Amino acid sequence: MDFIFISSIILTLTVPAHCGKVLVFPHEGSHWINMNVLIQELHSRGHQITVIRALDSWYISETSPHYVSMTVPFSLGGDDEFYRSLVSRQLQIKRQRQPAWTRFRLDMDLKDRFSEMHRKICEMVIYIIENDPALLEQIKQANFDLMLTDPANGGGVVLAHYLNLPLVFNVRWTIHGEAHFQIAPSPLSYVPFSLSQLTDNMTFLQRTYNMLFYTLRSFLYKRTVGPHYSALCSRYFGPDLDYFELFQAADIWLMRVDFVFEFPRPTMPNVVYIGGFQCKPSKELPRDLEDFVQSSGEHGVIIMSLGTLVGQLPLDIADEIAAALAQLPQKVIWRYTGERPSTVGNNTLLVNWLPQNDLLGHAKTKVFVSHGGTNGIFEAIYHGVPIVGLPLVFDQDDNISKMRHRGVAKVVDIATIDRSIFKDALQEVLNEPSYRTNMQKLSRLHRDTPLKPLDSAIFWIEFVMRHRGAAHLRTDSYKMPWYSYHSVDVVVFLVSIVSFIVFIIFKVIKCLCCRLCAKRTRAKQD
Structure with a gap:
């Protein structure tokens, strides 16, 4: 051996x-x-x-x-x-x-x-x-x-x-x-x-x-x-x-x-x-975060991050968001680097950085508040966590719109947000089972691949x-002029041929008709 x-x-x-x-x-x-x-x-x-x-x-x-x-x-x-x-x-x-x-x-x-x-x-x-x-x-x-x-x-x-x-x-x-x-x-x-x-x-x-x-x-x-x-x-x-x-x-x-x-x-x-x-199974959280998550009891936690470029918001918007979060029974972990909002509740933990993938994979995570970046969306799909979207720029509106169409996200316009609107959106995603059910279905589909x-x-x-290289997988169609790619030249050629045939047929029929009329005219004259 x-x-x-x-x-x-x-x-x-x-x-x-x-x-x-x-x-x-x-x-x-x-x-x-x-x-x-x-x-x-x-x-x-x-x-x-x-x-x-x-x-x-x-x-x-x-x-x-x-x-x-x-x-x-x-x-x-x-x-x-x-x-x-x-x-x-x-x-x-x-x-x-x-x-x-x-x-x-x-x-x-x-x-x-x-x-x-x-x-x-x-x-x-x-x-x-x-x-x-x-x-x-x-x-x-x-x-x-x-x-x-x-x-x-x-x-x-x-x-x-x-x-x-x-x-x-x-x-x-x-x-x-x-x-x-x-x-x-x-x-x-x-x-x-x-x-x-x-x-x-x-x-x-x-x-x-x-x-x-x-x-x-x-x-x-x-x-x-x-x-x-x-x-x-x-x-x-x-x-x-x-x-x-x-x-x-x-x-x-x-x-x-x-x-x-x-x-x-x-x-x-x-x-x-x-x-x-980039998605992967979640790892164990740092002890302080794990203790905070476990303190949420049966209500669970909400994770909020607006991406690496948006660490802070105008203070009045941040106050409205914080006030809405403070009214919820869930604990909240919010990546926020700006001035501390005056309305932050005891249930909300503000952090400069958070292990997003590991938190989304935690059993107690209920909702992900996201700006709609593709990395965060894929991590939410991977772990089956529904989304409340606050899109800001670039493709974020379109990304969140796709998630809304799938029935796994609620979109909030951050320009008109107030504590009532934001709280209602969170409660809808938290309390309506279809959001989590639909997201978990997407998660199963996403993970079920041969490789x-x-x-x-x-x-x-x-x-x-x-x-x-992989030239055998690559088409050379991009080298074709647009009229060849869309077969415009072929269509024009075929239409020309058909038109020519129709023209010849028309001329033949016209010629035959003229001869027939000429014969009838001569017959009447005789």
Whole structure:
């Protein structure tokens, strides 16, 4: 038995394993949280990870036990203060019921800021290629197996093409909006455009709105980023290359989507669904939090967090929320970093940080008050906890709208919130069993998969390493002109043929009729 045991260990240790080298060009902010989960898992399986970061990166640490960083001595000039101020301005506009022109100006300001961000990302790529030969040579000499990037910016996409590396996306959004619309057929008759807050069952007017909303948004996306990436691609690959073809040519799209959350829609073979890949079973809580949770008795606890960018609210809103929470028998754990509201009750614990996944997985958690970020929504789905939504900006309204459609969330407009409205929403979700029942059903569906989403993501990353890409899964339809893609030329050709045949038939009939009439005329004259 000892011989068999030792032999098994030796065989296990001598089995060949492909440990690859992965170059990562991430996107800042909350996108990095998702990317870091993949990085840690790849590292745990023996892969070597190198992360490209800017000098002034505000989320991505220069040192990590899971990756080696390549710090580009270039400043992107971004930080989370911009997003906090954006949330504050958006909330102010909503609360004061300011005119559409003010909202439009905010949208245009946001467009300009994003345009500036993409311009600097392009300049960072130029810096790597042209101004830092030592760094570029270091990248080339490393012989990376693939580029892993988030196409919310195009830096990694362009650099991968320049280095001739296979490309894998960790994606929900691209520079042109929601990723499905850039890679898969997307009939607007039943595929709602993201941010529209529509479902897959639309009336005629809703379909009209969906079409107009898609057209306008697509135009704005392209106007915002197109000039920067077009100039960058023209600089290195010539003027005939459409910059977005580089995105559509990615080998694998690891899509942070699950159809318990999204509506059904067409997809493509190189799209791999990994929605909720960051979710995991809950761990034991710190002793102080566990004691507080257990003190809730049969009533349970409410968890409240509005994301990493919203640690505080205007004081009058915070007072109304705190007053509503104070009237409930449940205990409340609220991530809040602002000035302590004067109406906070004895049942409410304010914390600077909370272990969200572990709290959502606790048996005593009854409701999750969330801003509607996708990470929090997937964690709520995973653990079967219904939601009270307080959406603020970006895709949060649309995310919570999807959850409301599933019957697992109640939405509250934070611009008009008061203690009565908020308390009623909480009590409805707490006391109406359908919310928890529906969410637990979604949880069972989400978990019932042949392969865990994170394992699926790692498999396909390693697949691309082994085969130097996945070209057999990728369509070249994106290279077709629009009139060929939509078969407009075929329709015109067939209509022309039919029209020509009808014309010939008409001419023949007309000729026969003329001859027949001529014969009858001659017969009458005779």
